[in-house]
Amino acid sequence: xxxxxxxxxxxxxxxxxxxxxxxxxxxxxxxxxxxxxxxxxxxxxxxxxxxxxxxxxxxxxxxxxxxxxxxxxxxxxxxxxxxxxxxxxxxxxxxxxxxxxxxxxxxxxxx
Amino acid sequence: xxxxxxxxxxxxxxxxxxxxxxxxxxxxxxxxxxxxxxxxxxxxxxxxxxxxxxxxxxxxxxxxxxxxxxxxxxxxxxxxxxxxxxxxxxxxxxxxxxxxxxxxxxxxxxxxxx
Numbered sequence: 352x353x354x355x356x357x358x359x360x361x362x363x364x365x366x367x368x369x370x371x372x373x374x375x376x377x378x379x380x381x382x383x384x385x386x387x388x389x390x391x392x393x394x395x396x397x398x399x400x401x402x403x404x405x406x407x408x409x410x411x412x413x414x415x416x417x418x419x420x421x422x423x424x425x426x427x428x429x430x431x432x433x434x435x436x437x438x439x440x441x442x443x444x445x446x447x448x449x450x451x452x453x454x455x456x457x458x459x460x461x462x
Numbered sequence: 463x464x465x466x467x468x469x470x471x472x473x474x475x476x477x478x479x480x481x482x483x484x485x486x487x488x489x490x491x492x493x494x495x496x497x498x499x500x501x502x503x504x505x506x507x508x509x510x511x512x513x514x515x516x517x518x519x520x521x522x523x524x525x526x527x528x529x530x531x532x533x534x535x536x537x538x539x540x541x542x543x544x545x546x547x548x549x550x551x552x553x554x555x556x557x558x559x560x561x562x563x564x565x566x567x568x569x570x571x572x573x574x575x576x
Contacts (some may be wrong), residue, residue: 383562393487394466395505395553405558426535440505447561449495449518452505 355380355443357453365461366395372456374441375423381443384417384424385450390437399426399445431460464488467567468554474574479557480542483571485554487536493557494537495565496529500550511537544575
């Protein structure tokens with residue numbers, strides 16, 4: 352089955368800095384890679400996703416890159432703000448298979 | 463439109479007791495998933511329903527866990543008898559199609575077994 356590794360487990364940055372979270376996956380057939388954000392006490396919510404036919408996708412201050420050859424994908428947040436503080440989960444899936452999630456990264460943005 | 467709702471939000475039970483968690487998916491979503499997150503670890507898949515049928519229950523840890531989705535609407539996850547290692551946050555999610563699309567999560571049930 353699929354195995355997703357996520358790093359780092361904790362990331363602390365100053366407001367305005369960039370943050371990068373990296374994930375690797377094991378199943379070369381995986382073709383859908385969503386990222387979820389879980390704020391304290393709230394439900395995980397999809398913030399961005401990428402499919403295997405695309406190398407990069409941006410949405411305002413958030414971007415995701417995918418390297419299919421190396422089987423890794425990353426979440427980039429620029430100009431971080433305190434409200435970006437949350438736990439971020441990456442996931443990978445293929446076709447109709449259930450997404451496999453990483454262990455999460457706790458991002459702390461200091462004002 | 464209401465999102466995925468889970469009940470209760472928190473549950474503290476003693477080892478050996480029984481607990482039943484409930485999930486109401488988004489209306490019209492045939493796919494319903496149960497996940498569990500133990501502190502600091504990944505959101506781990508437990509099982510997947512398509513309507514009332516169990517499509518994949520490979521993630522269920524043992525036979526102390528029983529999930530049902532009668533009528534293909536809401537789902538329950540029963541833990542009987544509960545053990546200390548069952549503590550964690552149990553998430554339910556639903557989606558219109560299987561895989562390759564956004565799964566909508568509930569807020570989770572935090573289960574503590576003491």
